[in-house]
Amino acid sequence: xxxxxxxxxxxxxxxxxxxxxxxxxxxxxxxxxxxxxxxxxxxxxxxxxxxxxxxxxxxxxxxxxxxxxxxxxxxxxxxxxxxxxxxxxxxxxxxxxxxxxxxxxxxxxxxxxxxxxxxxxxxxxxxxxxxxxxxxxxxxxxxxxxxxxxxxxxxxxxxxxxxxxxxxxxxxxxxxxxxxxxxxxxxxxxxxxxxxxxxxxxxxxxxxxxxxxxxxxxxxxxxxxxxxxxxxxxxxxxxxxxxxxxxxxxxxxxxxxxxxxxxxxxxxxxxxxxxxxxxxxxxxxxxxx
Amino acid sequence: xxxxxxxxxxxxxxxxxxxxxxxxxxxxxxxxxxxxxxxxxxxxxxxxxxxxxxxxxxxxxxxxxxxxxxxxxxxxxxxxxxxxxxxxxxxxxxxxxxxxxxxxxxxxxxxxxxxxxxxxxxxxxxxxxxxxxxxxxxxxxxxxxxxxxxxxxxxxxxxxxxxxxxxxxxxxxxxxxxxxxxxxxxxxxxxxxxxxxxxxxxxxxxxxxxxxxxxxxxxxxxxxxxxxxxxxxxxxxxxxxxxxxxxxxxxxxxxxxxxxxxxxxxxxxxxxxxxxxxxxxxxxxxxxxxxxxxxxxxxxxxxxxxxxxxxxxxxxxxxxxxxxxxxxxxxxxxxxxxxxxxxxxxx
Amino acid sequence: xxxxxxxxxxxxxxxxxxxxxxxxxxxxxxxxxxxxxxxxxxxxxxxxxxxxxxxxxxxxxxxxxxxxxxxxxxxxxxxxxxxxxxxxxxxxxxxxxxxxxxxxxxxxxxxxxxxxxxxxxxxxxxxxxxxxxxxxxxxxxxxxxxxxxxxxxxxxxxxxxxxxxxxxxxxxxxxxxxxxxxxxxxxxxxxxxxxxxxxxxxxxxxxxxxxxxxxxxxxxxxxxxxxxxxxxxxxxxxxxxxxxxxx
Numbered sequence: 001x002x003x004x005x006x007x008x009x010x011x012x013x014x015x016x017x018x019x020x021x022x023x024x025x026x027x028x029x030x031x032x033x034x035x036x037x038x039x040x041x042x043x044x045x046x047x048x049x050x051x052x053x054x055x056x057x058x059x060x061x062x063x064x065x066x067x068x069x070x071x072x073x074x075x076x077x078x079x080x081x082x083x084x085x086x087x088x089x090x091x092x093x094x095x096x097x098x099x100x101x102x103x104x105x106x107x108x109x110x111x112x113x114x115x116x117x118x119x120x121x122x123x124x125x126x127x128x129x130x131x132x133x134x135x136x137x138x139x140x141x142x143x144x145x146x147x148x149x150x151x152x153x154x155x156x157x158x159x160x161x162x163x164x165x166x167x168x169x170x171x172x173x174x175x176x177x178x179x180x181x182x183x184x185x186x187x188x189x190x191x192x193x194x195x196x197x198x199x200x201x202x203x204x205x206x207x208x209x210x211x212x213x214x215x216x217x218x219x220x221x222x223x224x225x226x227x228x229x230x231x232x233x234x235x236x237x238x239x240x241x242x243x244x245x246x247x248x249x250x251x252x253x254x255x256x257x258x259x260x261x262x263x264x265x266x267x268x269x270x271x272x273x274x275x276x277x278x279x280x281x282x283x284x285x286x287x288x289x
Numbered sequence: 290x291x292x293x294x295x296x297x298x299x300x301x302x303x304x305x306x307x308x309x310x311x312x313x314x315x316x317x318x319x320x321x322x323x324x325x326x327x328x329x330x331x332x333x334x335x336x337x338x339x340x341x342x343x344x345x346x347x348x349x350x351x352x353x354x355x356x357x358x359x360x361x362x363x364x365x366x367x368x369x370x371x372x373x374x375x376x377x378x379x380x381x382x383x384x385x386x387x388x389x390x391x392x393x394x395x396x397x398x399x400x401x402x403x404x405x406x407x408x409x410x411x412x413x414x415x416x417x418x419x420x421x422x423x424x425x426x427x428x429x430x431x432x433x434x435x436x437x438x439x440x441x442x443x444x445x446x447x448x449x450x451x452x453x454x455x456x457x458x459x460x461x462x463x464x465x466x467x468x469x470x471x472x473x474x475x476x477x478x479x480x481x482x483x484x485x486x487x488x489x490x491x492x493x494x495x496x497x498x499x500x501x502x503x504x505x506x507x508x509x510x511x512x513x514x515x516x517x518x519x520x521x522x523x524x525x526x527x528x529x530x531x532x533x534x535x536x537x538x539x540x541x542x543x544x545x546x547x548x549x550x551x552x553x554x555x556x557x558x559x560x561x562x563x564x565x566x567x568x569x570x571x572x573x574x575x576x577x578x579x580x581x582x583x584x585x586x587x588x589x590x591x592x593x594x595x596x597x598x599x600x601x602x603x604x605x606x607x608x609x610x611x612x613x614x615x616x617x618x619x620x621x622x623x624x625x626x627x628x629x630x631x632x633x634x635x636x
Numbered sequence: 637x638x639x640x641x642x643x644x645x646x647x648x649x650x651x652x653x654x655x656x657x658x659x660x661x662x663x664x665x666x667x668x669x670x671x672x673x674x675x676x677x678x679x680x681x682x683x684x685x686x687x688x689x690x691x692x693x694x695x696x697x698x699x700x701x702x703x704x705x706x707x708x709x710x711x712x713x714x715x716x717x718x719x720x721x722x723x724x725x726x727x728x729x730x731x732x733x734x735x736x737x738x739x740x741x742x743x744x745x746x747x748x749x750x751x752x753x754x755x756x757x758x759x760x761x762x763x764x765x766x767x768x769x770x771x772x773x774x775x776x777x778x779x780x781x782x783x784x785x786x787x788x789x790x791x792x793x794x795x796x797x798x799x800x801x802x803x804x805x806x807x808x809x810x811x812x813x814x815x816x817x818x819x820x821x822x823x824x825x826x827x828x829x830x831x832x833x834x835x836x837x838x839x840x841x842x843x844x845x846x847x848x849x850x851x852x853x854x855x856x857x858x859x860x861x862x863x864x865x866x867x868x869x870x871x872x873x874x875x876x877x878x879x880x881x882x883x
Contacts (some may be wrong), residue, residue: 037418087608095362097420098559098607101552106600112593216593220548224428227421269425272373276422277410489742489751494748496739499728503784506688506722508714508743 016249039225
């Protein structure tokens with residue numbers, strides 16, 4: 001029984017890396033713009049379809065499609081900010097929630113109308129390759145997805161800490177009014193933040209497209225996972241979101257192993273509900289009223 | 290919002306004797322009388338079925354509004370209560386041959402218990418948290434109902450057992466009895482929520498929805514008030530959920546516990562008017578036919594068109610008419626009343 | 637003036653090492669108007685928030701009418717009979733003036749008609765009668781303060797905590813507000829009034845409590861307190877501008 005624990009943890013961490021990236025994307029948007037985007041999972045779905053169709057028509061490796069899907073998704077996010085999210089930045093949570101829920105339903109069903117409900121798969125040569133390291137098997141495509149997620153997270157972190165634009169973004173995360181007084185163009189910052197949020201989440205979609213079905217509602221569970229992770233990590237806390245993503249991945253893997261193949265999510269969600277009931281401020285924030 | 294002027298006039302009316310001659314009193318009765326005639330006018334079964342759904346979702350929207358509109362706790366998980374109601378009555382019927390009329394109350398109580406459980410973990414938090422939590426809960430419900438197939442029938446769903454159609458078992462071959470039962474439920478829920486809105490708890494809910502800090506300062510127990518809102522809302526929604534199961538004869542966890550279902554319920558309240566009694570009815574009259582007709586004409590060619598439309602309506606409504614369609618309609622209604630009052634004064 | 641209605645004993649509130657309130661003790665006696673002054677950041681509002689349960693105090697005890705209300709929730713404190721207003725006004729924005737105050741009145745009655753009657757009286761009392769059906773959101777800040785005052789009064793408090801209700805008022809408005817406070821006091825309600833403006837405090841209070849850096853600097857009769865060197869120093873040191881402008 002115990003000898004499969006390392007296997008579970010490794011599998012959990014691999015997919016957890018992807019959850020972490022998706023969660024960081026959501027947390028970034030929340031932190032900088034102060035908006036919870038309920039259509040976040042749909043960025044992942046759009047990223048997957050972008051990759052899928054480029055692969056269908058050109059046959060290039062899905063990873064190469066990142067060159068196109070990242071700018072496309074960045075633009076999608078930035079335009080959504082400019083024409084939609086910006087209208088509700090100062091509105092009540094209720095307004096924000098329903099605007100983005102409306103967007104979620106719209107995107108899902110437009111995808112359904114355009115691409116049908118078919119489950120699509122991308123075939124690559126390394127799909128079936130599995131490494132065995134000390135009794136732990138690692139599917140190569142999942143390992144690649146994990147590395148993409150980690151790489152993009154590091155790039156984002158460098159951007160936020162090393163560039164003027166990134167620092168400005170952190171400043172407006174701390175205090176929107178002060179940022180404005182400091183002469184920071186918040187409109188531009190918001191568009192870039194939304195662009196990055198969509199781009200990295202779309203990239204997460206690309207990363208998993210080699211071993212995950214592509215279908216219109218694929219983003220739902222990822223989106224839900226991300227909200228949960230972000231709340232667990234403390235809203236707007238990027239590090240918390242990242243660690244939370246990894247943990248949720250591991251929790252899911254344990255669920256699959258010990259509760260049932262269909263119960264990974266179930267266990268992860270129940271753990272989340274119990275944790276937050278005990279510690280409502282999230283795991284990584286101090287209890288501030 | 291409650292209109293203080295109206296209540297002043299109410300005082301005047303109760304003092305006067307000409308209650309039935311006042312348009313404020315006879316117009317709703319006239320409206321109800323007209324509603325009773327609908328099945329005589331609409332003989333097409335498809336359209337009557339559509340009207341039945343309008344009534345059912347209008348009523349569910351009112352129930353949602355207690356939590357979402359008055360207390361402004363955005364629930365995206367009302368499908369849980371709807372689904373619990375539907376499953377409880379259906380299962381009690383299948384396993385123990387218990388009539389839905391009795392089973393629905395078990396469903397209601399069950400929904401209240403789940404509401405309390407949800408409330409315990411989320412009511413200390415605000416804004417987005419509650420919404421996320423309700424989604425997570427509905428997901429958990431969906432997965433649990435799929436998993437424990439021995440009890441719930443699993444992902445394949447359940448059919449309501451057929452018995453020749455009787456009032457005792459809440460089963461009819463024609464859509465007309467359903468119409469009257471749904472209408473009765475709607476009227477009762479309207480009366481209940483109207484009463485609640487004019488009571489202490491109704492004022493407290495609205496206050497909480499506006500500013501929790503200020504509400505505490507005047508002695509309002511926030512958690513208690515929210516629990517009460519969610520409890521009442523959950524109970525009513527569960528009853529309507531069991532109606533739904535008896536009406537469509539088939540339920541399965543994926544759609545019963547979906548966020549789509551929750552959004553459908555909330556949507557009618559938003560389009561019609563948050564925190565108003567009649568808003569959701571107006572919302573249902575506008576939204577449901579559009580979506581159902583889209584589904585009828587485009588359902589086969591373009592599956593998803595009706596839901597895409599839901600999404601679009603939601604986005605447009607929240608930006609363009611944040612106070613709901615009830616505002617202009619109320620204004621017209623007020624004008625009508627004034628005109629009728631003036632003409633009766635002249636007589 | 638013998639029995640304290642409110643006793644604060646050794647109250648402390650620390651935020652991440654910052655001592656916003658530090659071992660503060662004072663009594664409020666039945667029927668008096670206690671003025672609380674101090675420079676910005678001296679802990680006046682924090683003290684209010686600790687008494688009314690909005691903050692959990694780090695240490696100390698609060699007794700109201702002889703009963704401990706330490707660590708109780710704001711709604712419990714309000715139910716016991718402590719009303720408050722907020723420094724930054726918090727009306728129920730979408731509700732009318734009447735509905736706002738009616739909500740407050742519901743603390744003491746279950747019946748709508750009765751609550752409305754109480755509310756109508758309080759609204760009249762604070763001078764908002766002509767705006768009774770106006771939506772609170774559209775009121776001026778001064779009228780929003782009046783509204784909060786009426787809403788708190790409608791809960792029939794024994795003790796009322798007013799947090800800078802006169803900030804930003806002109807001379808005539810200050811006079812009106814002072815009259816209002818005196819009338820409330822005449823009704824037998826004990827008042828604790830936080831103000832930044834010294835002149836207001838001296839003309840209104842029976843006693844004055846001076847805070848500095850979260851601790852009690854001194855307390856006593858207004859005239860005595862104002863001539864205390866340490867008080868002048870505290871104000872000269874931190875709030876010199878205010879002091880000069882308002883003397």
